[in-house]
Amino acid sequence: MRKVDLSQMACPIARSLDVIGEWWTLVIVRDAMRGATRFEDFRQVGISDNILSARLRRLTEEGIFERRAYQEHPERFEYLLTDKGRDLMTVIGAIALWGIKWTPGPQVNRMVHEECGHGLTLQAYCEDCGRVVTRSEIRVPQMFHPERAAV
Amino acid sequence: MRKVDLSQMACPIARSLDVIGEWWTLVIVRDAMRGATRFEDFRQVGISDNILSARLRRLTEEGIFERRAYQEHPERFEYLLTDKGRDLMTVIGAIALWGIKWTPGPQVNRMVHEECGHGLTLQAYCEDCGRVVTRSEIRVPQMFHPERAAV
Numbered sequence: 001m002r003k004v005d006l007s008q009m010a011c012p013i014a015r016s017l018d019v020i021g022e023w024w025t026l027v028i029v030r031d032a033m034r035g036a037t038r039f040e041d042f043r044q045v046g047i048s049d050n051i052l053s054a055r056l057r058r059l060t061e062e063g064i065f066e067r068r069a070y071q072e073h074p075e076r077f078e079y080l081l082t083d084k085g086r087d088l089m090t091v092i093g094a095i096a097l098w099g100i101k102w103t104p105g106p107q108v109n110r111m112v113h114e115e116c117g118h119g120l121t122l123q124a125y126c127e128d129c130g131r132v133v134t135r136s137e138i139r140v141p142q143m144f145h146p147e148r149a150a151v
Numbered sequence: 152m153r154k155v156d157l158s159q160m161a162c163p164i165a166r167s168l169d170v171i172g173e174w175w176t177l178v179i180v181r182d183a184m185r186g187a188t189r190f191e192d193f194r195q196v197g198i199s200d201n202i203l204s205a206r207l208r209r210l211t212e213e214g215i216f217e218r219r220a221y222q223e224h225p226e227r228f229e230y231l232l233t234d235k236g237r238d239l240m241t242v243i244g245a246i247a248l249w250g251i252k253w254t255p256g257p258q259v260n261r262m263v264h265e266e267c268g269h270g271l272t273l274q275a276y277c278e279d280c281g282r283v284v285t286r287s288e289i290r291v292p293q294m295f296h297p298e299r300a301a302v
Contacts, residue, residue: 004197006174010257012250013181013243014196019254020246021174023157030164035295045165046155084253089286090273092164094245095171099163102235103170106161113277114290122241123276124262125283128269132276132283135240139265144186 019062020088024055026095029064029081029088034110037078038070064088094122170213171239175206177246180215180232180239185261188229189221215239245273 006018020026028042036042043052056079059065064085070078093111100107109119123132157169171177179193187193194203207230210216215236221229244262251258260270274283 006178007254008256010259011181011247011261012254012256012259013247013261014178014250015254015256016246016250017174017177020249021172021177023168023172026168026172027157027165030162031295033291035293037296041295086286087249087252089289089291090245090275091242091249093275094242094273095167096162096164098171098238098242099165099167101238103158103163103166105159105163105166108161108163110162110164110291111275112290112292113275113280113284114288115284116277116279118277118279120275120277120284120289122245122273123283124241124244124264124271125274126264126267126269126271128267129264132274133264133266133271135237137265138240138271139263140184140240140261141263142186144182144192145188 019064020091022055024051025059026088026092028052028055028059029085030092032065032079032081032085033089033092037080038076042079059085090122093120097122170215171242173206175202176210177239177243179203179206179210180236181243183216183230183232183236184240184243188231189227193230210236241273244271248272 006014060067065079067077111120157165211218216230262271
């Protein structure tokens with residue numbers, strides 16, 4: 001179905017999409033961040049069992065989940081986010097914030113500041129300058145028609 | 152193929168994935184941020200023409216691209232990111248940063264601070280407290296087994 005192998009590309013966005021760029025995958029990771037660990041937790045969203053099995057296997061192979069037995073007779077497993085998986089919180093958070101702004105529906109912020117209880121945003125930050133930077137201060141190198149286009 | 156309609160869900164992450172949760176979509180938006188505007192720009196990544204046409208049509212219907220004629224005989228169109236499309240920069244940036252950290256390949260940061268030339272990161276920010284907050288200060292409401300799991 002795919003003509004190109006995203007996993008071999010020079011661009012880290014393309015490589016990441018090879019792992020996570022499929023809508024069920026990010027829904028599964030979202031639910032893991034909300035405490036889902038077992039097959040019956042993840043299937044509540046309405047995903048079919050065979051797709052869920054395939055995604056959990058792939059995500060375990062990719063090191064996003066660690067699979068651990070929690071029961072022996074019969075053997076049953078739970079899926080726990082690794083550091084690599086927990087690091088997707090920024091991706092999930094960015095998608096949530098975009099959805100809150102641009103899609104119709106309840107405006108629920110899923111990332112909360114523990115200390116004050118308010119919703120969090122994501123900001124571009126320059127480690128070298130030690131400060132948050134605004135959109136207009138961000139440059140994205142132009143690969144196509146640098147003479148024409150600007151974000 | 153899908154048993155559930157993500158666009159109707161209460162969760163803004165699910166609603167967003169209905170629009171952008173398909174790997175070619177985000178590759179197309181990535182290239183738009185790098186200056187791609189025309190069909191022949193977007194097809195360079197290796198996407199097939201029929202998939203590219205379908206994605207550009209959907210993204211235009213969703214208001215992520217504005218379609219504008221740039222030539223009359225024969226009629227040709229370019230696709231320009233709207234504000235809604237440009238707002239995906241945080242999503243693309245979050246995916247890029249995850250890929251730089253967790254996938255093997257060149258470590259290219261695509262978001263640069265114009266002023267100092269250094270690569271940018273994304274940080275959770277509390278508007279109310281006026282400061283960047285660390286991972287351990289973020290709470291994600293637990294929907295499954297609140298007694299067991301924590302991110």
